[in-house]
Amino acid sequence: MIYEGKQKIWSEYQKEIPDDHYFYVRSCIRQSFFPASEATFLDITRNKLGKDIFETEHHTTCGGIAYHSDTIPQETVMTIIARQFALMAKNGYENYVCSCITSFGLYCETMETWREFPELEAKIRENLWKSCKLEFAKPKFLIHASDLIYKYRKLIAAQAVRKLVNVHTGEPLKVVEHIGCHYSKMFPSKGVGGAEYPYVLVGMIEAWGGEIVDYPERRHCCGFGFRQYFIKGNRGYSLSNTHKKFESMEPFKPDLIITNCPGCPYFLDRWQYVIAESTGKTYGQDGHGIPALTYEEVAGLVMGYDPWDLGLQTHQVGVEPLLDKMGVEYDPAKKYLGKNGKDIGAPAPCSCLK
């Protein structure tokens, strides 16, 4: 692997990311499964970086999951998107930051389709007025929330209390990055680093002291596949695609997987559980899995957030080996406590996965 070759490509795919004043839009999956990640993101941008980032309670799903499950027409999803954009403009913002990768890809595609077919844009403008009495607007900058963390990765490193380094050996942690397919595969120029060697997560890992490992199936989808997951009869597809990735990364012995798509950390986590429980195979050390974290969680860890405030207890793959390597202090007894130490029980143990 020739590092300089990648650098050359990275230098060709740098997108403009505005400095401040962001309109934040949440992700259905991230909110449902990783609510602490979004909370951490807002805390970092607002309180650690001092940025203005605004959220309105009136925004909704973009409809992307329903759209990519072919349950709603294109015109419907485009009008919902137009509504989100209108809310941004109404609140005086023009920098649109979304938490979801499916949304991000869909926004890019929608803007591109409107550009190519102005009559469609006109139709959506009309739809928006008819249905919501809102004025049509488009963002000046469309960015994914991971783009923002990427932009401020060095500021975060400056405030970090620890690095992505094994404190026992002094070696950098080996990190696998997984980019959501819809981040840049459709529009390579919209993603930091392009589609083949995206830099958005690599940049974070480098800035925070980890070592990136590139493995043959790096570019492959996690296997979500929308309808291929939601319907039980189709889940073999989803599972098998994740399995293919893990078989490919196994020889590299990664310590950690970092993701920027909301769904991927769920699938890369839970499918390890299913593979372990149904076949006995595990990919981490001594029967453990490989933790698959969101970029917000990884940022939070280096900045010294408590792992249980970050929600790491809601991953099925245990994160303790990673925390031990990083020298993160944590109280195992507090892992599953509710707010203010409330006892809310704990998950049943797995039969195979540690």
Place this chain on the structure above:
Amino acid sequence: MKNNILIIGGGPAGLEASAQLQRMGYNVILIEKDSVLGGHLAKWDRLFPDGVPADEVLSGLIHGTEGVKLFTETEIRAINRLEKSYNVRLTNGITVLSDAVLIASGFDLFNAVKKEEYGYGIYDRVITNADLEAYFKNGSDKRIDHPKRIGFVHCVGSRDEKSGCRSCSKVCCATAVKQAIEVKESFPDAEVFCFYMDLRLFGRHYEDLYLKAQKEYGVRFIRGRVAEVSENIDGSLVIKAEDTVASKPLKATMDLLVLMSGMRPSVSGKAVGDLLEMTVEEDGYFAVRSGIAAGQRSPLPGLFLAGAATGPKTLPETLADARAAAVEIDRYLTEIFPDARNYKQLVRERW
């Protein structure tokens, strides 16, 4: 009849046209931007279909240019069209008043780095056709270390709109087959695979070469374009394609992957064209005057084109082009150019 003729480009087209025009008695000035003559031919080891050494062909071409005024490491600084002739200032300080100009600026090899998914310049064991020729010529390349499995990827920067190159580069299929045979000669134990979309083996003896590669060398031809390449922990490469004959995705591990970089319009040729405000077509190559019968004439009177400046060509085609250019230049300089009174009308009628 000692007209000055300026020939731009010292590759096969420029050399051959120089030789022909010199023999006809013209005063030929040949400029070449590099320090050596021959263009890509100088970097190639052997040529399809019969494997003659490129050196031999090149020295033959150079030999024919005796008497030609030759300037290497020389480019054009400025060029003006006077009433009939071209006033050309060269970077070596010399100014030439030329009655006819031949652009033989050739092609650039596609920069394989741009086909990002193949990882040239990123994965250690991905090389190009040009790298392999250099290896055959010089005998060393640390990326080539007793490979057991070698893959050839056709159409790299050809027939690919994503890389901005729609056209077929014509020579890569035959080059791949030739190199597959040669690599098998160098490493008899190796398994060799060619991944192609269509095998365009149109020329004389090319099909024989293909048959030979299959029959005598056991080269495996797989119809399917390579979709992506990645690197294993041991540095070997994983390639993915669809075998479109079987309608199934496939993967294979390779120790060496050779990308058949195609032809792209020459960047330095384009710079010369810009000085003359010459039209290029959508594909980036220079436009000939009109249609298929235009031969070597450019839209500008007295300005001619030969070789890959007007699109991908094989070596024999390039040489034929050069000879045709010589004939057309001669015709122009004898039938149109001398008639000062009727020059404009003759240009209208016969250019």
Place this chain on the structure above:
Amino acid sequence: MVDFGFGLVPSSRMNLDLFDKEKYEELAEIEPDVRICMACGSCTAVCTAGKYTRTSLREAIEDIKNAKPEKALEMLRACQLCGKCSMVCPRGINTRHLILSITKVYSAK
């Protein structure tokens, strides 16, 4: 082991790393023309058995090269050795001999 109601499913991806070079050389030894097939499909187009069954010499040759010899044998099982394919092969392959050779080499355990 837990039953989730679904599980890993088989891959269709052909893996050329599994190609049995020695066996193939054995075949090429007795029928060298296996190397020169161009996969044009003429044989399959005229195949008598192919009209009624899934028989295809073109596919069988592909299957062998793609490390799926069992599929190749399956592809040739209904062949009646009528020889029409040998009449149309543009490369003049002795297809009957090739079919017999494939069966001989790859059926042997």
Place this chain on the structure above:
Amino acid sequence: MGKLYDLLMKDYRLKEGLNACINCGTCTAICPAAEFYRYDPRRIVDIVQSKDDEEIEKLLKSDTIWYCGECMSCVTRCPRKNAAGLIIMSLRNLSIELGYFIESEKGRQQYLLTKDLCSNILDYGYCVYPRRFDYAGHPEAGRVWEWEEKHLDDVFERLGGNLDGKGPGAMRRIPQEDLEQIRNIFDITGATERMENVRKAGEKKAAELGMTVEEFSEMVYKQSDPKHLNH
């Protein structure tokens, strides 16, 4: 030639997604579905560009068009700037519009998908809503979800969420006025009509099979014929 093709061509996704295909196979080479289903996106594109209505109709009624996971990895690969994934989306769209989807096992799944995802959006403003994501239906969500499901309010409170709460925050209760607007959007852009049609088609199919809607739903959720898979 081409009544169905003409209908397809009205779809912006097809206009964007279909240029002339050269059958190179780069899409299939990396397609997650081509590996785990009996599926070849290259052939789908080729059939559509053939404009052969008979073949297109077969596709619209088949399982084949439902194998794609819409990851769009094919878009990055195509040397002719085709988008097999977008072509699939327009085929699915037409299959639903014409009611053909109900003919195939995989297509039929739209009945459940439409019901679940659209009602999540209309009822809550989210595509996924944790109270409707049950461990029983999703055993792969793990022991940890089994636990979270029992303590959703506590878990969300602990993790800085705002489950069903007022104001902004993760999984907040989206105000009724906003849900009204989403419903209006559904009404005027054809989503409501589509939901109705899909529901009716599903119920009709259930009746044809002599099943109650519940039995039908259960079957659609779990059924997977081995014919979809490679051997």
